Amino acid sequence: MGKKSSYVVTKNLNQASLWRNTKPLLGRLDIELTERCNNNCIHCCINLAEHDKTARDKELSTKELKNILVEAADLGCMMVRFTGGEPLLRDDFEELYIFTRKLGMKVILFTNGRLITLRLVELFAKMPPGEKIEITVYGMTKGSYDSAVRRQGAYEEAWQGINLLLANNIPFVVKGALLPSNKTELKEFEDFASTVTWMDRGPSYSMFFDLRGRRDSEKRNAQIKALRLSPEEGLSILTRDKKEYMKDKKQFCAKFTRPAGNNLFSCGAGKGSACVDAYGKLQLCMGLRHPDTVFDLRKQSIKTIMTERFADIRKMQAKNPRYMERCAKCFLKGLCEQCPGKSWTEHGTLDTPVQYFCDITHAQAEYLGLLGKGEKAWTVENWQERIRKFVEEV
Amino acid sequence: MNAVYAPAEDDVVARELHGEFIIIPISSGVGDLEDEIFSLNETGKAVWDKLDGKKKLEEVISELTVEFEGSAEEIRNDVTGLVEELLKRKIIVEN
Ligand code: SF4
Ligand code: SF4
Numbered sequence: 001m002g003k004k005s006s007y008v009v010t011k012n013l014n015q016a017s018l019w020r021n022t023k024p025l026l027g028r029l030d031i032e033l034t035e036r037c038n039n040n041c042i043h044c045c046i047n048l049a050e051h052d053k054t055a056r057d058k059e060l061s062t063k064e065l066k067n068i069l070v071e072a073a074d075l076g077c078m079m080v081r082f083t084g085g086e087p088l089l090r091d092d093f094e095e096l097y098i099f100t101r102k103l104g105m106k107v108i109l110f111t112n113g114r115l116i117t118l119r120l121v122e123l124f125a126k127m128p129p130g131e132k133i134e135i136t137v138y139g140m141t142k143g144s145y146d147s148a149v150r151r152q153g154a155y156e157e158a159w160q161g162i163n164l165l166l167a168n169n170i171p172f173v174v175k176g177a178l179l180p181s182n183k184t185e186l187k188e189f190e191d192f193a194s195t196v197t198w199m200d201r202g203p204s205y206s207m208f209f210d211l212r213g214r215r216d217s218e219k220r221n222a223q224i225k226a227l228r229l230s231p232e233e234g235l236s237i238l239t240r241d242k243k244e245y246m247k248d249k250k251q252f253c254a255k256f257t258r259p260a261g262n263n264l265f266s267c268g269a270g271k272g273s274a275c276v277d278a279y280g281k282l283q284l285c286m287g288l289r290h291p292d293t294v295f296d297l298r299k300q301s302i303k304t305i306m307t308e309r310f311a312d313i314r315k316m317q318a319k320n321p322r323y324m325e326r327c328a329k330c331f332l333k334g335l336c337e338q339c340p341g342k343s344w345t346e347h348g349t350l351d352t353p354v355q356y357f358c359d360i361t362h363a364q365a366e367y368l369g370l371l372g373k374g375e376k377a378w379t380v381e382n383w384q385e386r387i388r389k390f391v392e393e394v
Numbered sequence: 395m396n397a398v399y400a401p402a403e404d405d406v407v408a409r410e411l412h413g414e415f416i417i418i419p420i421s422s423g424v425g426d427l428e429d430e431i432f433s434l435n436e437t438g439k440a441v442w443d444k445l446d447g448k449k450k451l452e453e454v455i456s457e458l459t460v461e462f463e464g465s466a467e468e469i470r471n472d473v474t475g476l477v478e479e480l481l482k483r484k485i486i487v488e489n
Contacts, residue, residue, distance in 0.1 A: 008479045009433040011416070022412060076411055104407035104418040128422050 023272055024076025025306055030275040030286055031068070031080060033087040033096070034059055035214075039112055039149035041138065043177060043227050045210040045345070047085055058279045062092040064298070066099055068276060071302050073103040079131070081108040083286075085278070088115035094123060106130030112138070114154055116161030121168045132198050133172035135162060136206075140189050144182040171198040178207040178237065179227060202241070207234055208337065208360060211345045213289050228356065231363035239367065249335075249368055254391045256334030257383070262317045262324055264340050264350055266333060270310035274302065284310055287341030290350055316340075318351040326353050331383035332370070336361040395455075398489040399477060400447030406485050408442070415439040417485055424484045432485065434476075437462065441476050447489045451477065 036055055037047040048055045060068070072080065080100050087093060088111055100107055107129040124133075137158070139145030145155035165172050174193050176182070182189070193203045207229045211221045229237070239245045260266035270284030277283060281294040282305045288294075293313050295305040318324055327338055337357040340350040347354070365371040370386050380386065401408065405421035417432040434442055440461065444454040455473050459466050480486040 008438070008476065008483070008485075009435075011431050011433055024412070073409070101420045102407060104409045104416075104420070126422060127420055130420075 024078075026072055026075040026077045026272065026274060026302060028079040028081065028273040029068075029072045029077050029302075030083060030273070031065070032083055032085065032276065032278045032286075033065075033090045033093070034085040034278050036089055037084060037086040037112070038089060038114055039086065039138075039151050039154055041149050041177070043148075043179060043206075043209045043224055045213045045224070050086075050089060055278070059090075060276075060278065060280045062095060064280060065092075065096055068280075068297060068302065069096070069100055069103060069105070073105055075303060075306075077105055079106045079108065081110065083110040086112055086115065088120075094120065097123070097129075098127065101127050101130075109133045111135055111161075112149070112154075112158055113161035113165075114157040116164055118164060121164045121170055124165075124170045125168055128170075133165065133170065134175060135165075135172055136175045136177060137162075137189060138177055138179070139182040140185040140192065144179075144185055147181045148177070148179045166196075172196070173199050174203050176203050176205045177209075178205050178229060205237065207237060208357070210287065210342070213287065213345055215345065215348060231356075231360045234360055235363050235367055238364070246368075249364075250391050250393075252335070253368075253370075253387050257331050257387050258334070259329050259331050259378075259383075260327075260333045262328050264316045264318055265314045267339060269339075269341075270306065270314055274306060274310070282306075284313060285341055287339070288344060290340070290344040290348075293340070293350075316350065320349065320351040320353075323351040323353055326358075326376075326378045327351075329378040331380060331387070332361050332365055332377040335364065395452040396450050398447060398450055399445045399481075399486045400489050401442070401445065402484055402487045415442070419485075432483070437472065438476055441473055445477075445480075445486055 032046075034055070035046050035048045036050050036052055037044070038050045040047060040049070069080065082093075082096070087109065090096070097107060097109075108131040109129060111133065113135045135158075137145075138148040139155065142155040145158065146152060162172075162174075164170075174189075174196060176186075176189055178186075190202060193199055209224050209228050211224055265284075267285075269288065273285075275283045275286045276297060277289070277294070280297045281289075282297050282302060283289060283294050295309050297305070300309075318328060327333060327336075330336070337360070338354055342354050342357060343350050343352045346352070346356075362371060362377065365377060366373060366375075368390060370390055371377060371380070377383075402421075402424065405419060405424045407418045407420055409416055409418065415434045415438070417434065419430070440458065441454065444457060449457075451473070455466075455470050458473060459469050462469060464472075477486070481488070
């Protein structure tokens with residue numbers, strides 16, 4: 001022992017030095033507590049009916065979830081995201097929340113807000129999640145909200161939940177989903193969002209909707225496709241704050257634009273983070289549910305799956321000639337949403353280019369001046385020069 | 395020195411992360427800032443382990459005097475200094 005002026009060193013939880021140059025095997029775990037939801041959003045990629053008994057019977061039990069949480073904490077995990085479906089539909093949500101916090105992990109809750117009660121808010125006040133709650137708002141009026149989520153009375157419940165958080169000073173942010181029913185309410189929504197003190201930037205929107213993650217309904221996929229914004233419409237939303245958009249993209253392009261070759265996984269999926277589905281399958285990320293890439297936590301540990309199985313998956317190479325011809329050579333790969341997860345939901349494979357995301361990326365690149373009109377990104381040879389010019393441009 | 399201290403069990407979680415001993419506040423009003431966590435070094439951890447809600451502070455100090463090198467006075471100052479800081483931050487409570 002020796003002389004010290006302070007005996008306790010304070011650190012920031014997100015401080016990398018906590019790890020003394022080593023990253024934990026698992027830093028963040030996403031858990032889909034259920035695929036069931038009390039809404040039935042027209043654009044939703046995952047929801048099952050609230051009372052779907054078959055789904056409920058297959059879901060992880062409280063005990064199984066607690067075992068997963070304990071292993072996650074042992075592996076160094078500091079953050080758990082509870083999502084769904086609607087995670088608050090689970091009767092054991094409070095128990096799981098307290099258990100997670102008592103393991104020292106922070107909680108991010110993704111919710112539609114309808115099941116936020118005074119009791120829950122009091123719990124959040126006493127034992128804060130440590131991260132802002134994220135609420136998706138589907139409309140500013142009863143008509144727009146209820147028609148997007150296709151449930152009577154949802155609007156009142158969701159706003160009651162939001163107001164409870166506000167009244168009790170529980171930090172949260174709001175996000176939007178751009179749908180035909182609420183498109184005209186954008187200003188009203190953003191005006192409201194600007195009054196939420198915890199929002200440090202404008203709300204994010206989903207608008208390039210994903211197809212059904214379980215590939216379970218062609219009819220619903222057709223509905224989702226019909227709701228998707230065209231690349232041009234999407235671009236006009238993304239670039240409403242042109243200055244901010246350009247700044248973001250310059251920073252991004254300086255780091256992440258280059259052809260990724262035939263490696264399917266140029267992203268960080270399954271490296272330091274993972275996702276557990278409602279039935280105990282460990283996925284590299286939320287979108288990738290291809291049966292060859294998911295592993296059963298009822299049979300194997302997170303550690304085994306992440307160190308052995310995921311490591312193999314991450315080495316996978318594209319075999320589809322169209323992918324090899326286009327995406328493998330495309331310098332905009334980092335900007336594009338094309339990935340094995342999207343390929344899976346759209347085409348049932350891991351390596352099929354998704355035309356919709358290709359078109360969105362090309363529209364953005366033309367706007368940014370990285371591509372000429374009609375030019376294809378995978379044909380560009382002097383891409384390094386183009387990126388350099390773009391990033392340096394004042 | 396007859397006081398008995400214990401971790402504020404409902405308010406903080408102690409975890410070891412890759413060899414570092416950290417204390418994470420989980421209740422509102424504990425710690426000063428969002429995202430603030432506390433780290434104890436090896437000797438701090440040794441003190442922490444003895445704040446078990448049973449031992450008097452005097453006993454904690456005499457045990458540590460046997461286990462660690464350093465003068466009794468130095469160890470006493472270190473322990474009381476640490477305890478004061480932990481109390482101020484509501485990481486421990488007096489039993
Ligand atoms: S609230 Fe979320 S999970 Fe539920 S149906 Fe809507 S988009 Fe899907
Ligand atoms: S922009 Fe097109 S070619 Fe490039 S990665 Fe995306 S889908 Fe592939």
